[in-house]
Amino acid sequence: MHTETHTGLDSPKGNWWKPAHRAEKVWVGIAFAWCMVLFAMMPLWHWKGGQNPSGIRRKVEPAAFMARTQEFIREYRVGDDRGMPIVEPPPGSDIYLMGMAFQWTPILKLQKGASYTLHLSALDVNHGFSLFPVNVNFQVVPGYDYGLRITPNSSGDYRIICNEFCGIGHHLMVGRVIVVDPPVTAMTTPGGGE
């Protein structure tokens, strides 16, 4: 057959471009096929799956993003929690969350089953959006607006942990998302469902 009996420390003599044993060729074939499965799952999930990090992505000046977020807060503010505004936007709307050392602004109050376009950006350094305990994680980069279509599928009082190191107070940076059950009269959610 075509195998050698030399080790990896020895120089192969002559032409080493020789056919491999069938077992080795079959394994290369299986491994290649598996790699194609790994690859195919990603476009497949874009097509059939419900969780994709696609979003609307564009550059934005931190000052402009902050202004937009403050406008959003003014428009839909329903209260506050120790100074942090609680904002309840209508289902289907664009909602804004800004990260800066060391807080997430504002507190979002959302309806279960409704869809929103969540715009994430940072005003100073990189932050990490980590929705607890759902465990959804996105990178939040200053200068970039990441607009993700989200549909909460359960109600509750959620946290946003910062999971990208942003300075010495990084471990104090926690935000809040409240998801409430939809009003009984409004079971159909505009813009909701996909």
Added chain:
Amino acid sequence: MNPDSMPPAGSRAAAAAAPGYRPDSQSTFRTCPVTTRRIHDKAEALVKANAVTAIVFLLVGAIAALLLVLTRWQAVHLLSATWYYRLLGVHAMSMLIFFIIFFEMAVLHFASTALLNARNAAPKLSWAGFGLMLGGALMVEWKMWAGKADVLFTSYVPLRADPLFYLGVILFAVGALVVTFIFFANLAVAKKERTYEGSLPLVVYGAATAAIIAVITLLHGAAIYIPTFLWSLGLMEVDPQVYRLIWWGLGHSSQQINVAAMVAIWYMLGALTIGAVVLNEKISRSAFVLYILFISMASAHHLLVDPGMGPAWKIVNTSYFMYMAVLASMIHGFTVPAGMELGMRLRGYTNGMFEWLRKAPWGDPGFSSLVLSVVVFGFVGGITGVTIGTEQINIIVHNTLRSPGHFHATVVSGTAMAFMGATYYLIPLVFQKRVALWPLARIQPYIFAGGMFIFTISMTAAGYFGVPRRHWDITFAGAPYSVPFNPIVDFLLALVALGGVIAATGAFIFVAISVKSVFFGTALGEITKGTAMVGVPRGITHPPTHATDVDARNAALHDPARGLMGPAPGTIVLVMIFLAVFALYFFSNWKILSFLWKIG
């Protein structure tokens, strides 16, 4: 010693004396009594210096590691927040950059000279490269310890460190680039002076792969650290997303240097410990080429949930251009154990599926390191890495503890373990000393790998609950809102600490063995083949030589009547188990993902 009893490598001694072989006049050579290769004194001094420096940085990194795990174990919570983040940077820089790259420089010097009977082409320039690397490394350490660079390993702009921190990284990278070019010069000189016959040995080919990737990586490093250095001086702007893109062209490509160097060492340790053969040069070398071709896409899977790039870019570039580098690792994952199996079967261990494993020299730390490195790298590091590097699955992984859980299984359990195994052979072969504290050396790989296994598995498990990495206090004391993690997380973080302490102990034992052997050890002395010696790995006292009828044995093992399972049936069983575990883990993660909120 009787040349006839030498392993097949012995044939090279003749080549060394071939016509046209002209070492420069000041060089002196010795002949290795074990492998009969000609060793250039100046090249050997460089191997020694780089290896010793690597191990000093390993010690620094391991001390930091111990303090870090004892901080993340919330019941102990040892360090202050400032020192936790500071030492996190120190740990990563010392381990992932300084320890690993200094050791890789030792591997490059060794592979391009000793393995080819060749000389170092430019010893003075090699020392200059070493000096630049050491100077840069010390500058970086100084700035980090002084609290002037609390930006962690990744130093994501616009977090800002002292300009000298970036300059130190640049000097280190330039030094490494110099050494890498000397590696290629050594190969060219060896070829010209005909110190070896035929093609480069596979191990050197693997080292050359690592060197080529090193050039690509270091160019990425220049492309990001030079602008960042200028930015830190206020001379230009650096976009945070562009920084992440190019920084990871450095940050992940450098991991592929580690992989290529590690796989080369797998082939080397297989050869030295049990006479592993190369099943097929074409397959193994093509797999190395795949690493080179697809490495520059490696940046992508750190940016899967970043705003700067779209889905098409992410999908294509994920895990190095549609998994083509993963394919390379899966090929090595077969050819390395299959070569070991065939090597053992050729020496008569032919019973059943696994006699070749049962009768292997498990007390030889070079061998146990090799097997533990292959198994943990593949089963833990590889499977988790490919899975979490999938575009959508990354949503439930990014910046959680699953990420360090993965890369400690590759870089530590894989690369560092392989480098430790290689050191057990470098001590007698290069330093010409016996391995000190031999009874400890025999169990050190098990301690280290066992600790890392507990560490990586529990870290990965904690990551499923969304526990963030790089986080001083997940009890969130002092934060505006409570974050009530599942109580099991406390248990998992205690296990992380337990595994970390065991692994750090393994690292300290390794450092003690290395330092004692090299600086205070006993000389190797005369080796009597077939007689076990304290402090000398079995592959040296009992070199795995072929039987005289090796060709007949090989033909029998390749008899078509043996069917598809061929000459290495045990390996086929093992890789099928691997594939099944891989598929199970991969699809279970898609299942978990499907329960989340809808996101798009």
